[in-house]
Amino acid sequence: MLKLYYARNTCALASHIALEQAGADYEAVRVDFATNAQRSPEYLKINPKGRVPSLVTDRGILTETPAMLAFVAQSYPEAGLAPLDDAFAFAFAQVQAFNSYLCSTVHVAHAHRMRGTRWVDDEAAIAAMKKKVPQSVGACYDLIERKMLKQPWVMGGDYTICDPYLFTLAQWMEADGVDPARLPKLSDHRRRMSERAAVRKAIARELA
Amino acid sequence: MLKLYYARNTCALASHIALEQAGADYEAVRVDFATNAQRSPEYLKINPKGRVPSLVTDRGILTETPAMLAFVAQSYPEAGLAPLDDAFAFAFAQVQAFNSYLCSTVHVAHAHRMRGTRWVDDEAAIAAMKKKVPQSVGACYDLIERKMLKQPWVMGGDYTICDPYLFTLAQWMEADGVDPARLPKLSDHRRRMSERAAVRKAIARELA
Numbered sequence: 001m002l003k004l005y006y007a008r009n010t011c012a013l014a015s016h017i018a019l020e021q022a023g024a025d026y027e028a029v030r031v032d033f034a035t036n037a038q039r040s041p042e043y044l045k046i047n048p049k050g051r052v053p054s055l056v057t058d059r060g061i062l063t064e065t066p067a068m069l070a071f072v073a074q075s076y077p078e079a080g081l082a083p084l085d086d087a088f089a090f091a092f093a094q095v096q097a098f099n100s101y102l103c104s105t106v107h108v109a110h111a112h113r114m115r116g117t118r119w120v121d122d123e124a125a126i127a128a129m130k131k132k133v134p135q136s137v138g139a140c141y142d143l144i145e146r147k148m149l150k151q152p153w154v155m156g157g158d159y160t161i162c163d164p165y166l167f168t169l170a171q172w173m174e175a176d177g178v179d180p181a182r183l184p185k186l187s188d189h190r191r192r193m194s195e196r197a198a199v200r201k202a203i204a205r206e207l208a
Numbered sequence: 209m210l211k212l213y214y215a216r217n218t219c220a221l222a223s224h225i226a227l228e229q230a231g232a233d234y235e236a237v238r239v240d241f242a243t244n245a246q247r248s249p250e251y252l253k254i255n256p257k258g259r260v261p262s263l264v265t266d267r268g269i270l271t272e273t274p275a276m277l278a279f280v281a282q283s284y285p286e287a288g289l290a291p292l293d294d295a296f297a298f299a300f301a302q303v304q305a306f307n308s309y310l311c312s313t314v315h316v317a318h319a320h321r322m323r324g325t326r327w328v329d330d331e332a333a334i335a336a337m338k339k340k341v342p343q344s345v346g347a348c349y350d351l352i353e354r355k356m357l358k359q360p361w362v363m364g365g366d367y368t369i370c371d372p373y374l375f376t377l378a379q380w381m382e383a384d385g386v387d388p389a390r391l392p393k394l395s396d397h398r399r400r401m402s403e404r405a406a407v408r409k410a411i412a413r414e415l416a
Contacts, residue, residue, distance in 0.1 A: 002239035009246045016223055017405040048355045049309070059298040064312070066274065067305035089282035090267040096304075097275035101257070112327045120326075125336035128328045136327055147256045194375070 005046060007033045008206050011107060012053035013171075015068045016206065017164035021198040022076035028205055038126040066099040069161035070171075080160050091155075096098035096152060098162045106169050107137040110176055122194045134177030141173065152192060167193040210234035213254060217415050219259035220313060221379075223276045224414065225372035228282035231407040236413055243385045274307040277369035289369050299363075306362060306370045314352075314377050317344040318384055322414040342385030349381065353391045360400060375401040 003020060004026055006012030008167040010033075018027045031037050031052050038050045047063050055062045055071070062068050083091035111118070113133040116126040122145035144166070148154070156164035170190055173180055180187045193199050212227060212234055214220030218241075227234045239245050239260050246258045255262040255271050255386075263270045263279070263282045270276050281290035291299035319326070321341040324334040350375070356362070362370035379399055381388055401407050 048351060049313075057298060059296055060302070062298070062301050062305055064305040064308035066308045067301045070304055071297055071301035074300070088267055089267060089279055092282070093270050093275045093279035094268070095271040096278055097270055100272035100308070100311060101275045103308060104295035104316065105257075108312065108316050109327065116246070119317065120331070120333065120336045120340055122336040124335035125328065125330070128330040132328055143256060 004028050005043070005052055005054040005056070007031045007038065007052045008204065009170055009172075010052050010097075011065050011103075012066055013056065013202060013206060014165040014168040015053045015072065016067050016162075016202040017168070017199050018072045018081060018161055021164070021196075022072050022081060022121050024072065024076060024095060026036055028202075034061045036162075039151070058124070064103070065165060066096060066103055068097060069165060070096065074163050080158070082141050083155075083160070088097040089173050095155060095160050095162055098148060101148075106137070106140045109133065109140055110169065110172055112136070113176060136174040137173070138178045139182055141178055141186060143169070145160050149185050149189060153186070154189075163189070163193060164199070167199065211344060212240050213251070213264070214414065215239045215246065215260045215382075218260050219273050219311075219373070219376055221241075221414060222373040222376040223261050223263065223280065224410040225376070225407050226277050226280045228288065228410045229372070229404075230280050230287040230289060230331055232280065232284060234320045236410075238414075244413065256264070261299040263339050273373060274304060275283055277307060277373060281318070281369050286344055288366070291363075291366070303363060303368050303370055306356060307373050309356075310370075310373050310377055314345070314348045317341065317378055318350055319342070321384060327350055336375060343383070345384040346372070349378070349386055350390055353394050357393050357397060359393060359396070362397075370385060371397070371401060376409065 002014060002024055006028055007015055007030065016028060031043060037043055038052060043052055046056065046061060049063060053065060053068060055068050062071055069181040073161040074084060077084055084093050086092060100166055116129045153159045154166055167190060171187060212223060214224055214236060214378060215238065224236060239251060245251055252258055254264065254269060261273065261276060263276050271280055279307060284291060284313055285292055285301055290303050294300060320337040324337045328334060358364040361367045374396060378394060
C-alpha cells in the first residue's frame with residue numbers, strides 16, 4: 001500500500017487528489033507543520049529535504065510533486081491521468097512541462113510570501129519580498145490564463161495530472177493578493193475542479 | 209529536425225548535452241541575452257515565458273528543462289538516457305524527482321544571486337538575497353552530496369538525464385560562493401562529466 005505524507009494547505013493536496021482520483025490503495029499521513037514535525041529525525045529519514053509531500057511505495061520513497069504525479073499516472077494507467085500512449089512522447093512531455101512551470105516558477109513566486117527565510121535573513125528584505133508577491137504570482141496566472149490553460153482542462157478535453165496541481169496552487173491566489181476576477185478561465189477551472197468527488201474527498205480528509 | 213534555443217551560461221546546456229549524447233538531429237540556436245533577445249516579439253512567439261531553453265519539434269514546442277530532458281530520453285531510447293523499461297514506473301519517477309529538485313530548489317536558490325528582481329524591487333533586498341546564496345545553494349549541494357548522488361552517476365551505475373542537468377547547475381557553484389573542496393563526490397562527478405565527448409562538444413558550441 002502507498003503512504004502519502006502531507007501537510008494541510010500545501011502542494012501535497014495535488015498528489016492527494018491524484019491518488020484519490022486514480023482509486024489507489026493508499027493511506028494519507030498528516031505531518032504537523034505547527035510542531036515542526038517535518039524536521040523531526042523520524043520524518044527526515046523519510047524525506048531528508050524536510051518537506052512534503054513524500055510517497056512511500058513498495059519500491060522506495062518518492063518526493064517532488066511533478067515526479068509523484070507522473071508516477072501515479074503511470075502506475076494507474078486505467079485512470080487516464082496522463083497521455084501515456086503517445087509514441088512520440090510529446091503529449092506526456094507537455095504535461096511535464098506545465099507541472100514543471102508550476103513547481104519551479106508559480107510555487108516559488110508564492111513561497112516568497114511565507115517562506116522568505118529560505119533566501120534572505122534580513123527582516124526588511126522579507127517584507128520587500130512579500131510586497132512583490134501579488135505582482136510576481138499575478139504575472140504567472142496571467143500567462144497561464146492567456147497562453148497555457150486550454151478548456152475545460154489544462155490540456156484540453158482530457159483531465160490530467162496538471163489539473164489537480166494547478167487547482168492546488170490556485171487555491172492560494174486570493175491570499176497572494178491576486179484578484180481572480182481578471183482570470184475567468186482559471187476561475188472556471190477552479191469551480192469545475194471543486195465539484196469533483198475526488199477533490200472534495202481529499203480536501204475533507206486534510207481539513208478533518 | 210529539432211531546434212534547441214539556448215543562451216550561454218544557462219540551464220539550456222543540460223538539454224544541449226542530452227541532445228548531443230542522444231545523437232539527435234538538431235540545430236542549436238543562440239538567444240542573445242545581452243540584447244534581451246529572449247523578450248523579443250519573435251522569441252516570445254516561441255516561448256511566451258521569455259526564457260530558455262525551448263525545443264521546437266515537429267509536433268510543437270516544448271519548454272522547461274525536466275520535461276525536455278525526459279522527452280529526449282523517451283525519443284531516443286537506444287541512447288539509454290533514462291530507465292524506461294521499468295514496469296513499475298518507479299525508476300523513471302526517481303529520475304524526475306531528482307531533476308524536479310534541481311529546477312525548483314537548486315536553480316531557484318542560485319537565481320537569487322543574479323535574478324533577484326523576479327521577486328523584489330528594492331535594492332537593499334536584492335543585496336540581502338545575494339548575501340544568502342552561498343548558504344542556500346551550499347545547503348542544496350550538501351544534501352545532494354550526502355543523500356542523493358550515487359556513484360559514479362547520479363542514479364548509480366547508469367548515466368541518465370540527471371547527470372547533464374546536475375553538471376550544468378554545478379558549474380555555477382564557485383560563482384555562488386560554494387567551495388567545491390567540501391563536496392568530493394560532486395567534484396568527482398563534475399570531472400567525469402567534463403571528460404565526456406558530448407559535454408565538450410556542447411560547451412564548445414555554446415562558447416564559440
